[in-house]
Amino acid sequence: MSVIYDSSTGQYSLHTENYSYIMLEKEGFLLHLYWGEKTFGDCTYMFREQGRAAFSPRMENCDGFILDDVPLEYPCWGRADMRTPALEITNPDGSVIVDLRVKNRRIEKGKPSIKGLPAIYVENEDECETLVVSMYDEVSNISVELYYCVLEKYDIITRFARIVNKGNDTVYINRAASCALDFDHINFDVISNYGTHCRERQIERASLKHGRFIMSSRRGASSHVHNPFMILTSPNADEVSGDAYGFVLVYSGSFSSEIAANQFDSARAVIGLNPENFTWRLDSGEEFTTPECVLSYSSEGLDTLSYNFSRVFRERLCRGKYRDIRRPVLLNSWEACYFSFDSDRLMKIGDSCAELGIELMVIDDGWFGKRDHDRCSLGDWFVNEQKLKGGIKRISDYLNEKGVKLGIWFEPEMISPDSELYQKHPDWCLHYKNRPRSEGRYQLILDLTRQDVCDYVFESVANILREGGISYVKWDFNRNMSEAGSILLDATRGREVDFRYYLGLYSVLERLNQEFPDVLFESCSGGGGRFDVGMLYYMPQVWTSDNSDAIERLRIQYGTSLVYPMSAMSAHVSASPNHQTGHVTSFYTRSNVALTGSFGYELDPTSLSVEEQKMVSETTRLFKEYGEILAKGRYHRLRDPHNEPCSAWCTVSEDKSVCIATYVLTHVRMYGNNERIKLRGLDHDAIYKERFSGVCYRGDQLMNFGLHAPISHEFGSILWILEKVEQ
Numbered sequence: 263m264s265v266i267y268d269s270s271t272g273q274y275s276l277h278t279e280n281y282s283y284i285m286l287e288k289e290g291f292l293l294h295l296y297w298g299e300k301t302f303g304d305c306t307y308m309f310r311e312q313g314r315a316a317f318s319p320r321m322e323n324c325d326g327f328i329l330d331d332v333p334l335e336y337p338c339w340g341r342a343d344m345r346t347p348a349l350e351i352t353n354p355d356g357s358v359i360v361d362l363r364v365k366n367r368r369i370e371k372g373k374p375s376i377k378g379l380p381a382i383y384v385e386n387e388d389e390c391e392t393l394v395v396s397m398y399d400e401v402s403n404i405s406v407e408l409y410y411c412v413l414e415k416y417d418i419i420t421r422f423a424r425i426v427n428k429g430n431d432t433v434y435i436n437r438a439a440s441c442a443l444d445f446d447h448i449n450f451d452v453i454s455n456y457g458t459h460c461r462e463r464q465i466e467r468a469s470l471k472h473g474r475f476i477m478s479s480r481r482g483a484s485s486h487v488h489n490p491f492m493i494l495t496s497p498n499a500d501e502v503s504g505d506a507y508g509f510v511l512v513y514s515g516s517f518s519s520e521i522a523a524n525q526f527d528s529a530r531a532v533i534g535l536n537p538e539n540f541t542w543r544l545d546s547g548e549e550f551t552t553p554e555c556v557l558s559y560s561s562e563g564l565d566t567l568s569y570n571f572s573r574v575f576r577e578r579l580c581r582g583k584y585r586d587i588r589r590p591v592l593l594n595s596w597e598a599c600y601f602s603f604d605s606d607r608l609m610k611i612g613d614s615c616a617e618l619g620i621e622l623m624v625i626d627d628g629w630f631g632k633r634d635h636d637r638c639s640l641g642d643w644f645v646n647e648q649k650l651k652g653g654i655k656r657i658s659d660y661l662n663e664k665g666v667k668l669g670i671w672f673e674p675e676m677i678s679p680d681s682e683l684y685q686k687h688p689d690w691c692l693h694y695k696n697r698p699r700s701e702g703r704y705q706l707i708l709d710l711t712r713q714d715v716c717d718y719v720f721e722s723v724a725n726i727l728r729e730g731g732i733s734y735v736k737w738d739f740n741r742n743m744s745e746a747g748s749i750l751l752d753a754t755r756g757r758e759v760d761f762r763y764y765l766g767l768y769s770v771l772e773r774l775n776q777e778f779p780d781v782l783f784e785s786c787s788g789g790g791g792r793f794d795v796g797m798l799y800y801m802p803q804v805w806t807s808d809n810s811d812a813i814e815r816l817r818i819q820y821g822t823s824l825v826y827p828m829s830a831m832s833a834h835v836s837a838s839p840n841h842q843t844g845h846v847t848s849f850y851t852r853s854n855v856a857l858t859g860s861f862g863y864e865l866d867p868t869s870l871s872v873e874e875q876k877m878v879s880e881t882t883r884l885f886k887e888y889g890e891i892l893a894k895g896r897y898h899r900l901r902d903p904h905n906e907p908c909s910a911w912c913t914v915s916e917d918k919s920v921c922i923a924t925y926v927l928t929h930v931r932m933y934g935n936n937e938r939i940k941l942r943g944l945d946h947d948a949i950y951k952e953r954f955s956g957v958c959y960r961g962d963q964l965m966n967f968g969l970h971a972p973i974s975h976e977f978g979s980i981l982w983i984l985e986k987v988e989q
């Protein structure tokens with residue numbers, strides 16, 4: 263049993279395969295006791311009332327119980343806890359108080375879904391046990407159910423809260439986090455992602471100091487800037503040792519993740535919707551459910567924490583037929599042609615794809631309306647017959663005959679002011695009356711809080727897909743929100759737009775998933791501006807970054823690997839010199855870097871030399887052979903490109919019979935780069951033969967001494983493929 267409640271002591275114990283999470287019910291409060299390596303028995307002694315008031319008020323009738331000094335599971339604003347709350351509500355009388363006490367609890371088999379929101383799922387009830395703790399505020403008649411879903415085998419606990427207004431009048435939720443958690447010390451490093459367009463998900467690590475450390479987005483998208491996750495580690499934790507706690511939010515809009523070191527040297531983590539951009543009107547009888555937060559812990563450092571997250575997201579968050587199969591090798595037309603193509607050019611590219619073994623060709627931006635540049639036509643999702651004579655069908659028939667599938671780009675959430683759609687529906691975009699509408703990339707965002715607009719977005723994509731011949735959709739989102747008002751929402755609901763927008767978007771994506779189960783959807787937002795597990799629920803891969811430079815991708819991919827599965831990361835070989843950075847990199851290095859994720863090309867195959875064509879065929883063959891292992895195997899970070907003059911990583915198949923390892927040198931130090939790369943995750947006693955050199959090694963040699971990486975020129979690299987041989 264993974265959830266145990268002891269009514270004699272009030273102790274709640276949640277056990278996964280490798281850790282325990284323990285709480286205590288006391289005076290009606292739900293207190294946090296422990297989260298760490300597996301621990302059993304009566305843990306109630308862990309709660310020590312220290313009585314540290316230090317100007318903080320006491321609770322009435324609770325001798326010495328100082329709310330500001332106890333570890334809470336779902337802290338509320340308004341009483342005597344002065345730290346960051348998880349829940350804040352304005353009552354009908356104007357008071358801003360919620361005072362929740364536990365009323366009862368239940369333990370259920372399986373895992374509930376969350377209506378309208380993406381969430382982890384299970385395939386049978388035995389995979390999960392769920393604890394629901396029901397709390398109530400007798401004065402405001404607010405009930406809150408706290409959900410704890412324990413996926414024992416995955417070492418995962420998920421949390422969310424369901425808030426119901428049982429009173430007769432309207433209340434306003436000002437803040438409703440998915441998860442809050444108190445630690446009794448502040449000896450943590452905080453690891454997070456930061457970045458911008460073309461430089462997403464860089465890693466930053468800092469030791470926690472007193473005060474609040476907040477990573478967030480107010481941009482109406484999870485964004486390039488911060489990613490909706492947070493990792494806390496013990497100060498010396500590394501890839502293979504030390505405590506590592508992770509929190510990942512399953513949401514694609516504005517979020518906040520905070521870790522605060524408070525006055526008594528205790529720390530509080532709070533993760534959820536960004537309260538700076540949020541108020542929710544909850545009428546009598548209505549309920550509100552927060553997005554889900556996914557938690558994991560490892561006592562063996564970051565490698566295992568990343569493994570726990572990537573495994574559960576790949577196996578129990580991603581859905582559909584592509585979840586478990588190798589993704590097709592694709593060629594995307596963007597960096598090959600940008601806007602300048604016609605059917606003839608595309609068919610020539612298709613010929614090359616067929617010759618080189620590339621399985622899918624994607625027509626990126628520019629095939630619809632009158633779009634020859636980025637200043638028009640978003641919303642007009644009909645084929646530009648001047649460019650594509652005979653329409654999409656003609657191209658897909660042509661390609662299919664050659665064994666190549668067709669994919670297509672959409673940016674369905676957007677509207678160009680210069681479009682037929684805008685002529686007809688100038689009020690369909692997010693905006694406020696009498697305010698200017700700021701354009702980003704000459705475009706506005708459709709108001710997906712409206713059902714009629716959601717229906718239009720769904721139909722415009724579905725109509726094209728219903729014509730047949732399309733196996734893949736790249737779904738883009740190329741600006742963030744500003745002046746995000748909806749003219750159909752009344753004045754009390756202005757701060758509901760972000761969340762309502764995502765409910766609308768998720769409903770459209772769900773309908774598309776249901777109607778087109780055979781189409782592979784790839785999410786994109788100027789690359790990785792919405793690389794989050796919310797989107798992954800509907801689309802199992804994401805265009806990782808608009809920066810396709812292999813060297814720049816090293817950090818981006820390294821940062822992404824902290825919580826995301828490699829199969830989620832689209833990685834393409836692009837031209838050299840690279841279009842974004844001008845870096846000149848060998849084809850070998852570009853393909854070695856791209857081989858880490860869902861593999862493809864972002865170049866014009868008709869302009870390749872014979873030598874390059876041979877390399878494309880060979881690399882494509884390699885991905886077809888090893889793509890499944892690369893997706894499902896265990897990924898290990900070996901060298902950190904943020905701190906070292908190189909990067910290295912390896913992926914080991916589940917049965918440890920194959921290991922694919924890569925090393926890239928990013929900065930030459932004269933006579934100083936004779937690296938040895940120690941692999942991880944192999945069978946100690948097994949013999950592995952390296953595919954390209956034919957040399958055999960023992961697993962323990964590969965892990966304890968490692969492989970020489972004799973690269974002495976900048977941007978050089980090595981790919982090793984090691985396969986177990988009979989001993």
Ligand code: GLA
Pocket residue numbers: 596626627636671738740786787788789805807808
């Ligand atoms: C975004 C995407 C690119 C490409 C362009 C097309 O920037 O990230 O990959 O699709 O849009 O306009």
